[in-house]
Amino acid sequence: MLSLLIVTLSTCAASAAIDKRLDVPAGYVAAPYYPAPHGGWTSDWSESYRKASLIVSNLTLAEKTNITAGSGIFMGRCVGNTGSALRADIPQLCLQDGPLGVRNSDHNTAFPPGITVGATFDKDLMHARGVAIGEEFRGKGVNVHLGPSVGPLGRKPRGGRNWEGFGADPVLQGFGGSLTIEGVQSVGVIATIKHFIGNEQEQYRMYSLVQPGISSNIDDRTLHELYLWPFAEGVRSGVGAVMVAYNAVNGSACSQNSYLINNLLKDELGFQGFVMSDWLAQISGVPSTLAGLDMSMPGDINTIPLLGNSYWMYEYSRAILNGSVPVDRLDDSVTRILAAWFQMGQDQSYPEPNFSTNTQDAEGPLYPGALVSPTGVVNEFVVVNTSEHAEVARNISRDAITLLKNNNGSLPLTRNATLKVFGTDAEKNPDGINSCSDQGCDKGTLGMGWGSGSARYPYMDSPIDGFKSRGANYTFFNTDSFPSNSNPTTGDTAIVFINADSGENYITVENNPGDRTSANLNAWHNGDQLVKDVAAKYTNVIVIIHTVGPILLEAWHDLPSVSAILIAHLPGQEAGDALMQVLYGDVSPSGHLPYTIPKSESDYPASASLVGFELGQPQDTFSEGLYIDYRHFNKEAITPRYAFGHGLSYTTFTYTNATITSVTPLTAIPPTRPAKGATPSYSTAIPPASEAYWPANFNRIWRYLYSWLEKADADAAAAAANTSTYPYPAGYSNVQKAGPAAGGVQGGNPALFDIAYNISVVVTNTGRRSGKAVAQLYVQYPTGIDVDTPIIQLRDFAKTAELAGGESQTLEVRVTRKDVSVWDVGRQNWVVPSVEGDYGVWVGAASDALALRCGTASETCEEGVASPV
Incomplete structure (x- = not known):
């Protein structure tokens, strides 16, 4: 190899x-494959x-x-x-970070990161953000945008960069990544x-x-x-x-x-x-x-x-x-x-770089890494952020907010509510919103994690800014310890802000070297204790969480006075007004969890723990296989605190009148892939010295x-040249291959993406308030097949427009050949394990809220069916 x-x-x-390559556990092979295919x-x-x-x-x-x-x-x-x-x-060519905006630049937008985008379950917003990011990178003269991130997938809940991706599911990541790519590249980046x-x-x-x-x-x-x-x-x-x-x-x-x-x-x-x-x-x-x-x-x-x-x-x-x-x-x-x-059309009047990632000065060394460098203009301070881009960012931040709990209609707030606000996460970093290089600190409102996937804020619209703009009757205690002078009175609503941060390994923040090693899955800055202390003094407590991923809630979740919990994820620059729109009921919350929230970190498979120091090469063996996040919880019948896809609203929805229609007949093996087309012809002659x-x-x-x-x-x-034999790797060849059966076009054999079934479902707002609903589609493989599969797997999703009370919308989702296939290691191809089998196509509001089942064998749908998990 x-x-x-x-x-x-x-x-x-x-x-x-x-x-010699170090040994890995038996059965895990990186086989040689040569030569590199010509494009x-x-x-x-x-x-x-x-x-x-x-x-x-x-x-x-x-x-x-x-x-x-x-x-x-x-x-x-x-x-x-x-x-x-x-x-x-x-x-x-100019290559520049990062996935949520132009890193180390100015006059740019700090968009919400991928994990927040994933929580919207909104394909239109995913694409719109990609377009806006592309426009800003092009405006700065960047040829290559270093995003999106879909790896890590989020297998490890404490992984430092999970927040850069779209969630702990390959399909959610797939839609988030592909729609971002299409948006970015639509403007030539x-x-x-x-x-x-x-x-x-x-x-x-x-x-x-x-x-x-x-x-x-x-x-x-x-x-x-x-x-x-x-x-x-x-x-x-x-x-x-x-x-x-x-x-x-x-x-x-x-x-x-x-x-x-x-x-x-x-x-x-x-x-x-x-x-x-x-x-x-x-x-x-x-x-x-x-x-x-x-x-x-x-x-x-x-x-x-x-x-x-x-x-x-x-x-x-x-x-x-x-x-x-x-x-x-x-x-x-x-x-x-x-x-x-x-x-991408970059040969046609593409702008040159007009910023410097190395300095915020207008002039400086052209090659800062050189011992001696010529100097010149390195920053033109070109404005690329627009009000339209800010609106996209705000809409994502708002529509990602995930309501976990809302007892007795505690939310939305009334306009004249008396508020006591606790926690440093509610207000901007007092040292300055960009005072920490690559956001390598956890001070003030957490809008993004740290590292190369960060960007400078042009501004931070903090929650406190939001309360001010609303003219709210609030008192703010800018501390993470319960103050002795909060003076609780009857009718007060306490709002507690807590967070959990992570980032890239080259920066260590509060003893967390990228991954959450010191904090584990707990709130930072003693947030759990703050919530408990506030809950001991106030009878109506709302907890708002900015977090990079799963966070444990058990220390205070069931306290009687904790009436509502919102996860606002990582909002980027638009933390304030986006939150206010949800808190005050301008809109109903419509975000859904892009990961599972456990009751204990021990609920995860042991193999999902962080690997510590090892002599030689550290080994991280993915022994859990397919069973990560909700797949694992379902397999082991572990009830999480909140399941993947969970998200409440101020209104209610029904999913009815579903239909399933067969489109492309299935076969066990996909049709033969198309042959490769012609590639450029290259000379093999060694050029003159x-x-x-x-x-x-x-x-x-x-x-x-x-x-x-x-x-x-x-x-x-x-x-x-040619005087001795170079020690090429085992299996080396310079003869071009026809390609594997699973290939064919970009993405693989085009037949994999044929639609096998179309599903339509009527979503109706049965409440009084307006709101948006998400239809999540999960596939359950037939019983009796000879291959192990997770109980359910997300395969598609769609989000409604804003529906008024009593209003309905028909959503269309689909199942492809690949969605009902498994990877056959022996055949090295995607195989439908039961062509005539009855695949369950489940549609609902969350992975544990599925009561509508369509069967592929009968091509009928039933409502009120017991959930598979």
Whole structure:
């Protein structure tokens, strides 16, 4: 396998070392898969590939290798800056974080992150946010948006970056990711789906001088049915880039795992764009090249960056000249990058970067990572945030708010209610809303987690700002300890704000190194005690929670005075007015939980715990298989505090008059995939060494990464070509494959996405207040099949418009062939386990509120049926 070779290219100091991959548990295999498939064989990318291949055929070796890697960390305005080929009018590409907005910028929108978007269960808002994000990235001159994130999936409730994704379900993640991609790319920005794959915790994720990155050990069926699912949906939407994760899968680093990149991503899923490393995730030169990596970011070696050393750039030029990398592998990588550029129309008047991720000053060094750098204008302070974008952000923040509990109609509040407000989470960070780099602290209103997935706030509309704007009769106690002077009186309503934070591993906040290790699943800042203390003094207590994910409520949930609980998730910049609209009943809450809330952390499978320090390579074995989050709770008959999909309203809804219609007849195996189309023809001849010579009189920037070689080095590499056999990985081949049966087009065999059944259901508001309802569709496999499946699995959802009391709307949802299939490890294909079997198609308001069942065998629907869980 490819990662048997953890080496640099040719002359680097580590090049003589070939380290054997460390053992992983038996049965977890990363099989070799070579060569990297050439892109361009799907018709929807053929024109972009034609344009790209014409350019590539006329580029020199150094120009080609220059395009495949970053120019070095801190070596440009953006977090990632590729090399250019200016002779061919190919500029440097600007790559920039993050999934919720332009990171380290100004005049941008801090949108709610993915977990909040997922809680809306609203496909229109998912797409609208993608469009707005795309417009802001384009306005800043960013070519490649480093989002959305669908990995981690949320297998581990304490995982640090779960909040960047859309929820602990592959279908919810799939819709969130694909609709975001379609929105971002509709305005010409290349989206990047990440992190591929199995990066479910922050600690020990990275390879270093002292320890290999954690190995996520995942069986083939689980990989396909859970973790690969949202990536398949993103590829199906035409995503232009994929970012591989830091960790290993089954012992092989994601950045050089040929099974993942060449087989699953480029062949089975038919991915046509380019594959980039996460920042400093590349750990080798030739092995990662042969495994299908197309772009190294930010270009430096992973161990000690900022010394001008690279696994690629000049070493890639050397590797081509000495024959250790086939020429067509380089040509395909460059073509993939340029094809994505053409596919988004970036060859047509695309703006150049007008901001700096490194400084907020107008002028400064052009290459901050250089020892000596020229200076100039680095920030033009271009305004990209608009009132329309703020409205999208506010609508998401509002429609994600999830009402968990509402005893005796405590909510909505009356206009003249006397309020006592407790908790520092209710007001802005007193040190300044952007005082902590990458939001690496938990002070004030929690609008997002921390790390590279964060953004600067242009403003923070805090809950206290919201109460002020309402003219509310409130007293605020800006403390996380119960004050002695709150003076409870009859008729007071106490509102307590608590939160739970997490983020990326390079920042530790309050002893939490990204993952929630110190806080576990409890509220931060002694929030549980604050709620209990307030509940002891007040008879009507409303708890509002800003959280990155599941949080334990047991310490106070059942206290008699705790009348209402709202999870406002992570609202971004629009925390205040969005919350007020729900608290005061302008709208009914319509959010639903994108994860399960347990009664105890011990309710989760033991394998979902964080992996601690281990000598050698830490092993994270996904022994629970398909049974994560609600799948696990249902299997083990564990009643959670609140089930996946739960969310109350101020009104009530019924789901009636459902119909199910067969559309495409099922067969056990999908129809034969379409054959690959033609791909560009690449020369296999090694180019002359002169194509890699340094230009005469070139002014070099020390530490900046270049693709040229000294003449003597280039000549020596060319002279060494074919004089010895390079130690290629086991199973290596340079003969292109026809592709697996499960492939065919972007996303896989197109037959997988054929609609098997259409389902319609009438949703009626049976209450007095207006509100929106969500119809969640779950599939239950037939009894008696010889394959184990979760009891129910989310397969689709739809949200109504605002319905007045008594008003109805018919919602349409569907079940595809893939939705009723399982991944057959032996056949290496998606298989319908019972073609004539009776699949239960359940529709309702939550995973534990399903009383409407449609049967595929009878094609009839019943109401008032006992829920399957």
